[in-house]
Amino acid sequence: MKILVCISSVPDTTAKISFVDNDTAFDKSSVTQIIGPYDDYALARAVELKEQVGGSVTVLNVGLSDTEPQIRKALAIGADDAVRIDAEPSDSYFVAEQIANYAKDKSFDLIMMGRETTDYNSGVVHGIVGQMLNIPSLSPVMELELDGNKAKISREIEGGKEKIEAALPLVLGCQEPIAEWKIANMRGIMSARKKPLEVLAPLGEALSQVDKYELPPAKGDCKIIPAEEAEKLIELLRNEAKVI
Amino acid sequence: MNVLIYAETAEGTFKKTALEAIFYGSKVAEKTGGKSIVLAIGPGEQAEMAKAGNYGAEKVLHAQGDQLDTANIAAYAEVLVAAAQKSEAELIVTAKSSLADAVTARAAGALKAGIVGNVTDLPDLSNGFKVKRSIFTGKAFAETTIQSPTKIVALKKNAVSAEASTQTAEVEGFSVDLDAGLFSTKVVETIKAKGEVPLPEADLVVSGGRGMKGPEHWQPLLDLAEALGASTACSKPVSDMDWRPHHEHVGQTGVKIAPNLYIACGISGAIQHLAGVNASKVIVVINTDPEAPFFKAADYGIVGDVFEVLPKLTAAVKAL
Numbered sequence: 056m057k058i059l060v061c062i063s064s065v066p067d068t069t070a071k072i073s074f075v076d077n078d079t080a081f082d083k084s085s086v087t088q089i090i091g092p093y094d095d096y097a098l099a100r101a102v103e104l105k106e107q108v109g110g111s112v113t114v115l116n117v118g119l120s121d122t123e124p125q126i127r128k129a130l131a132i133g134a135d136d137a138v139r140i141d142a143e144p145s146d147s148y149f150v151a152e153q154i155a156n157y158a159k160d161k162s163f164d165l166i167m168m169g170r171e172t173t174d175y176n177s178g179v180v181h182g183i184v185g186q187m188l189n190i191p192s193l194s195p196v197m198e199l200e201l202d203g204n205k206a207k208i209s210r211e212i213e214g215g216k217e218k219i220e221a222a223l224p225l226v227l228g229c230q231e232p233i234a235e236w237k238i239a240n241m242r243g244i245m246s247a248r249k250k251p252l253e254v255l256a257p258l259g260e261a262l263s264q265v266d267k268y269e270l271p272p273a274k275g276d277c278k279i280i281p282a283e284e285a286e287k288l289i290e291l292l293r294n295e296a297k298v299i
Numbered sequence: 300m301n302v303l304i305y306a307e308t309a310e311g312t313f314k315k316t317a318l319e320a321i322f323y324g325s326k327v328a329e330k331t332g333g334k335s336i337v338l339a340i341g342p343g344e345q346a347e348m349a350k351a352g353n354y355g356a357e358k359v360l361h362a363q364g365d366q367l368d369t370a371n372i373a374a375y376a377e378v379l380v381a382a383a384q385k386s387e388a389e390l391i392v393t394a395k396s397s398l399a400d401a402v403t404a405r406a407a408g409a410l411k412a413g414i415v416g417n418v419t420d421l422p423d424l425s426n427g428f429k430v431k432r433s434i435f436t437g438k439a440f441a442e443t444t445i446q447s448p449t450k451i452v453a454l455k456k457n458a459v460s461a462e463a464s465t466q467t468a469e470v471e472g473f474s475v476d477l478d479a480g481l482f483s484t485k486v487v488e489t490i491k492a493k494g495e496v497p498l499p500e501a502d503l504v505v506s507g508g509r510g511m512k513g514p515e516h517w518q519p520l521l522d523l524a525e526a527l528g529a530s531t532a533c534s535k536p537v538s539d540m541d542w543r544p545h546h547e548h549v550g551q552t553g554v555k556i557a558p559n560l561y562i563a564c565g566i567s568g569a570i571q572h573l574a575g576v577n578a579s580k581v582i583v584v585i586n587t588d589p590e591a592p593f594f595k596a597a598d599y600g601i602v603g604d605v606f607e608v609l610p611k612l613t614a615a616v617k618a619l
Contacts, residue, residue, distance in 0.1 A: 066553050067533065068571045072438045074431060092552045096546075147414055148407060148447075174512070175434050175441075177416040178397075181402020182372070191373055191484045191500075211397060211546065212370075212489070213309075214497030221484035228401075231552065246481050262413030262447040266429065269440045271577075277594050282603025283368060286615035288321055288583065291599060293619065298560040298582045 056110030056201070058101045061154050061168035061180070063091035063144065064122035066135070068173060071250035074268040081174075081268065090125045093169025097227070099234035100199055101167050108201060110164075111135045113146055117144040117153045123252070130247035131239035137252045146261035147175070151183035156258050161186060163224060165206075170228040171193035176180025181228035191221055236292070300331035303388035304337055305379055306351060307399060311343040314395035314501065316355050316590040319452050324392035325355025330560060333389075336360060337468065338382040340367050342374050345470050351453055352459050352468030360473035361386070366482070369489070370398055373481040374532035375421075376405030381475045383410060383449065390428075395453040396499065403451050413445035416453040436551045436574035456499065458559040459580065495532050498549065501585065504531035504558045504579075507537060510586060510605055514542040519609035520564055528595015534566050552573035564605045568593025585609070 066072070068088040090098070102114045114134040116126050118142065126137045140153040158166055166188075171178035178194065185192025197216065198209035208219045211230070239247070282290050292299045304319035304324035319498060321337055328335035337351040337359045349482070356600040362378045367614045377506050379402060381390055391406065404425045407414040417433040419440065429444045433455055445452075461553040498504065505524040513515060537550035549556050557578035559608050564585050566572060573596055575581070584597040585608050594600045 066435070068574070069569075070433050071570075074439075077403045137476075139568045147404075150413070151408065168393075168613060170397075176555075177414070178395075178400040178437055179404035179407065179414055179416065182376075183408040185373075186376065186405040186408025192401065193372065193484060194404065195397055213396065213398075213499055215489065215491035215546070217486050218490070219484050219486050225484075236465050237395040260409070263415055263443050263445045265441045265443050267433075267442040269442075271437070271440065274596055275598075277597040279594075279602065282601050282608055285601055285603065285608045285611040288599055288601060289612060289615035289619070292560065292581070292583070296560075296598065298581045299616070299619075 056104060056165070057163050058104065058110065058165045058167060059115055059158055059163045060094070060098045060101045060112055060129070060134065061166065062098065062125060063120050063169070063172040064088045064095040064116065064125040065091045065172055067173045072270070078268045079266070084168060088122070090126060090128060091169045091172045093171060093230050094172070095236050096227035096233050097167040097169055097288045098129055098132060099230060099237045102163070102237060103234055105133070106272055113138065115154060115157060115187045117142070117150045117257070119143060126252060127240060127247050130250045131243040132237045132282055133243065135251055139252060140257050141254050141256050145265070146263045147177045148183060149259060149261040151180045151187060152259040154180070154184045155187035155255055157255070158184070159245035165223065166226045167229055170230045173192065177256050178228065181226050185226040188226070190224045190226060192226040192228070193219060193221065195230040196227045197230060197233055199227065199233055205212045217237060300327065300333040300389045301336065302328040302333055302392060303336050303383050303386050304356065305391060305393040305399060305403065306337050306339050307394065308339055308341055308343050309397060312347050312505055313339070313350065314394070315558045316396065316454070316456050318461045318525065319456070319459050320349050320392050320394040321356050323421065323454055323459050324390070327390060327392070329355070330424065333530070334386065335360070336386045336388070338362065338379060338473070340378055341370070348470045349467040351616060352466040353463040353566045356468045359470045362473045364474065366477055369486050371482060371484065372398070372401045373405060373484070374477050375402045376409070377477055377481055378475050379403070379406045380409045382473060389449060389450070391451045393453050394411050395455060399453060403453060407451050409448060410449045412451045413447040414451040415445060417455040418452045419455050419458045425543050436562040438574060438579040439615045440562065455578065457580070465516040492546065497546070498530055498554045501530035501556065502530050503527050504556055504560070505529045505564065506532035506534070506561045506566060507564045508544070508566030509536050509616040516606070517543070519606060519613070521612045523562070523609050523616065526613045534572050535576050544603055563593055564609065566593060567591045568596060
């Protein structure tokens with residue numbers, strides 16, 4: 056089983072977001088970067104599958120050199136080798152093009168990633184990669200079992216889920232509960248230092264660009280209703296907020 | 300600029316978010332002097348399809364047939380690409396959803412189209428094509444210019460208020476020769492949660508956190524939800540502990556929701572939870588801890604015990 060796991064480097068989910076350079080750039084200096092939470096699920100399941108059926112897990116990240124701690128963490132968790140495409144992941148199409156270009160002649164059985172990144176939330180990279188490689192893409196995938204060359208998948212749909220059978224190769228956008236996140240142990244961290252990390256130049260151009268960022272307006276004060284008069288809330292929701 | 304709107308249907312009728320996308324796409328077409336064409340895929344009566352005209356569409360291309368009864372991402376994308384080519388669309392609009400994301404992504408790959416999601420406003424066309432979109436799960440916005448000749452935008456729910464007229468649209472059957480290879484993935488079972496509005500679609504949501512003290516104590520929350528006709532949700536710790544099913548988990552790594560009313564019961568309001576619910580129009584927080592951070596994001600708050608407050612609210616709703 057040959058698996059490619061694509062990871063993003065995103066701010067910690069508890070991070071407060073701020074911008075610099077006249078609101079034209081995200082301020083990375085005050086936040087901790089992590090592997091995208093959904094990508095972490097994809098990575099954990101890929102490592103489990105390798106342990107079950109053998110094969111290899113390659114990690115790919117589109118990012119500048121400051122993402123290497125996240126790549127090394129993925130290697131410590133159990134990936135065998137890694138590739139970094141040396142570019143800002145500025146646009147979904149551009150990122151997908153880097154992944155497809157790398158994967159096109161390497162016969163991966165599975166290309167796995169998170170359903171979306173938690174910074175730009177687009178949730179489309181897996182689909183673009185699938186189209187570019189002319190193989191099926193499925194997302195959001197909650198369960199994945201392999202039976203030879205066939206995958207049994209459970210995909211979330213609005214208000215339920217679909218069970219799908221599909222032949223490999225596949226591109227999958229993953230989410231919980233596909234696997235439990237894995238934590239790197241000391242042996243993994245030590246071995247990750249020696250695992251190969253190839254750096255490649257990007258190809259192609261972004262099709263969109265961010266011109267400016269802004270924060271949402273501050274929220275107004277919360278109107279507190281005494282607990283003993285809780286029923287007044289319903290009247291306010293009906294007559295003041297007009298939502299019921 | 301001709302605009303093609305991929306409008307999702309559920310059981311033969313347009314979803315509310317699809318109507319928002321039709322309204323948005325038609326406004327852009329009107330602004331630019333182009334045509335507004337809707338693509339609907341799957342079963343649906345002609346009279347329902349014609350309702351796309353209420354929201355500004357001139358024409359509906361309706362693709363249906365056995366192969367398209369069940370959503371198939373690759374096949375639906377192929378139909379979307381063919382419809383974009385037929386209608387000479389420079390812009391494809393849809394409403395963000397797990398299916399629309401998957402389908403439009405493949406179309407973007409085929410059409411070499413710049414694609415952005417969670418769009419919150421009509422585009423600024425004064426210098427190229429610039430849209431505002433929500434990023435960092437609602438913690439910020441980005442003004443984004445799409446440079447490619449064909450562009451795809453996915454609207455965030457409730458981003459526009461769709462106003463209906465009495466106009467109807469012309470409905471035209473649309474068929475595409477679909478290669479058997481597109482159906483290499485096969486849906487073997489569909490499991491739907493019964494009797495509930497899917498959370499991303501819900502207008503009213505009642506949600507519980509660790510303050511509910513265990514799955515056996517959920518009944519007061521369910522009673523309020525039933526009285527309101529609301530969907531139920533929960534925080535991540537609650538679904539992690541299996542108190543409630545995973546599909547009810549709302550937050551940054553769960554389902555993102557944008558209801559008119561979100562009632563949070565016994566949820567302190569961690570930043571990850573807020574990120575998934577901050578698009579709600581009105582937020583109500585019920586918590587014993589007056590210092591709970593959620594009160595800072597709420598419109599209305601009750602500092603009190605959920606088990607005393609919830610029955611009072613249910614009774615008040617029933618008395619309306």
